[in-house]
Amino acid sequence: MGMSTVCRIARRCVYSTCKSDMSHFVRSMSFLSEFQKSLKEKDSFAPTENRPADEADIVIIGGGLVGSSIAYFLKRKIVRGMRVVVIERDPAYTRASSSLSVGGIRQQFSLPENIQLSMYGAEFLRNIKEHLTVDDADPPDVQFNPYGYLFLATEKGVRQMKTNYEIQRELGAKVELLTVTKLKEKFPWINTDGIELASYGTANEGWFDPWCLLTALKQKAKSLGVQYVHGNVTGFTIKKDKIPKNGPYDPYYDNRIQNVKISMPNGPEVRSLAATVVVNAAGPQAGHLSKLLKIGEGNNEMSVSLPVEPRKRYVYFYHCPSGPGLDCPLVVDPTGAYFRREGLGGNFICGLSPSEEEEPSVNNLNVDYDWFEDRLWPLLSKRVQAFENLKLKCAWAGFYDYNTVDQNAIIGGHPVISNFFFANGFSGHGIQQAPAIGRAMSELLLEQSYKTIDLSRFGFQRFIDQQPLPEMLVV
Ligand SMILES: Cc1cc2nc3c(=O)[nH]c(=O)nc-3n(C[C@H](O)[C@H](O)[C@H](O)COP(=O)(O)OP(=O)(O)OC[C@H]3O[C@@H](n4cnc5c(N)ncnc54)[C@H](O)[C@@H]3O)c2cc1C
Structure with a gap:
């Protein structure tokens, strides 16, 4: 299925693509191109193992199915020279959506993007051995019921x-x-x-055991060098010093997260991890996590909150x-x-x-x-x-992980905090979409744009433009 067919179908849908503010687009694209350049430089002289433990190229907050899938697809693309750290506060997943889900997968949605995301989910499950075999050992059987x-x-x-x-x-x-x-x-x-x-x-279509898929994805991600850290992200430090010399004053220009603050289990210790890119994969807590960055407070785009609860x-x-x-x-x-x-x-x-x-x-x-x-x-x-x-x-x-505005995924960068990316708001269909979301985020972060499924309409900008994109088939 070519991108053009998808675009044609997307145009036919009642809710058309959001108006896009090009300055945000240019800002996040220039950040990503700078990030990718820095990765290439690192690749040639700094193997991951030799880098300080308190810095990472990509920090993923939340190690459920979505966070683990993103980690897997990133490392599948670049094995050496890129440090990916997943921070998970509940490694037994006692309250995570991924482990409490019923693991259904279907192609029957109203939006083309959702249909395609789930179709890839089914393809991923069919080829699971190709993806998740570790050291010649088959991944656990996810018990797919067709x-x-x-x-x-x-x-x-x-x-x-x-x-x-x-x-x-x-x-x-x-x-x-x-x-x-x-x-x-x-x-x-x-x-x-x-x-x-x-x-x-x-x-x-059918259902499978999401716990087995999570275990297998995590094992594979770890085998590729992803580090899982047991800790609770409680804050961030932000850099706000690059204000453009020319053009209108933009108080939020090039705001970036510098450090992620992590409360360690069993004690008062708070560690600081320097991060080039930060991905919010906190599931139902994604809205809360974004509030720690004051998303949803203040003026202009910062006044718009992440509508996930x-x-x-x-x-x-x-x-x-x-x-x-x-x-x-x-x-x-x-x-x-x-x-x-x-x-x-x-x-x-x-x-x-x-x-x-x-x-x-x-x-x-x-x-x-x-x-x-x-x-x-x-x-x-x-x-x-x-x-x-x-x-x-x-x-x-x-x-x-409920998106209160339009019950759909929210994927891509924040318009103001240029190194903060969302993978949230799946509203009851995140298990089946996790593999495609992992692949899409790896494309966006490492190749600057979506290469397989165009998820531009699922960006945060739609809330700023007040152009919701509802899915009609939410169960
Ligand atoms: C009852 C039920 C049935 C469902 N049925 C289906 C279904 O049939 N099909 C389907 O596709 N989807 C289904 N879903 C939805 C699906 O489970 C979710 O969309 C999906 O699991 C989201 O995955 P996630 O990794 O984003 O979130 P989670 O699995 O919740 O993972 C997020 C992780 O982030 C961690 N975290 C949060 N905040 C922090 C922090 N500050 N610091 C560190 N770690 C943090 C949490 O501990 C958690 O482990 C269902 C959900 C439920 C509850």
Whole structure:
């Protein structure tokens, strides 16, 4: 799929590309070209091992799937002469989105970029041995279950479903539309009351174990020389001294992070790490991390905050031996309730995102069992009669890395702090997009522009321009 086809499809979308302020673009491009030049110079005379431990070329804050994927793709491109450090405060990932996710992958999105990001996710999983083998040892089996997503639409959703389908097909996604008759034939256990159309992914969709993928990516990144540091980033020092002699005074010109401050575990020690480039891969904490740089305070572009916050989502695990069998896809009801088979033996998992008014507190990861009983179960048993007799066995909660403006990824540089880059806001689809995001960030940071999937529309500039780019298919 050429870039031109993607651009054509992108232009057809309702929300057009953001207005771009060229001065930001030039600023971040000139920073990147300077950075790349410095890397080439280092490569010839300064092997990574001989450099001081308190400096790094690229510091990635957050070692979840997104941060680890970025680290892997960077080092895959340049093995020697570039120090990449990942700082992770919770190396057991007890609260990370990546480990609490349900690991679904689908091609069915409304935006071309999201379709392409996930298509690459599927390709990456297919070729996982090529990517993640370490010293001839195969990576762990990520337990990929190749079953499609089945989206159901009422009359109200038919038009959007058909539009999405056209875009998906044009990009090469294997998706089919099912009339109610076909739906009944294929999945006779579904109650089709109120359903007018369905959309079903026939390839490159399913679910896998995100923990195994994270482990494998981390092992591979480490084998290529990425350093993982256990610590909590609590602040930064900024350099603000390069004000252009000519042209209008710009108080933020060439602001850069100089040092990342890291609180070390088990003690009061705070270490300072000099960084040329800093990547925010802090998942649900990405908005909080950006506030440490005063993003969202002050005037002009600095007044615009990174709109990412944690949003709690529950996953319920239940047993229902009389429920759908092996052919059960991941079903998304028009109400937003979803369920899928979990292993064999009549087990399933399910969930339902709340409305804005119903969002639960994010002070803890406690599960609300009433949410299942009162809200979710009635929807499940309406769609599949056998679920009237299900038995709830356990549940967990995790935080979505939720983009409150348009529920889409935010990728690329900050317009003022020229060496600060975002890889945030995936809003429930970051597991499947992590491989493509890693590749895209390596292109941007090491080659100055996106080479495979053009993610320019996913930049921070859209919030400054107040041009949101919503994804219509958020589960
Ligand atoms: C219940 C649930 C179901 C989901 N289902 C799916 C799905 O089916 N498919 C899909 O694609 N996606 C899904 N997601 C979304 C997906 O999990 C996330 O988008 C993805 O994991 C984001 O990865 P990440 O690496 O950015 O964030 P994380 O995995 O949260 O990693 C960020 C890391 O940054 C660290 N960190 C934060 N702040 C600091 C700091 N100051 N200093 C040092 N370290 C820091 C954290 O400890 C954390 O480990 C789901 C999420 C949840 C919660």
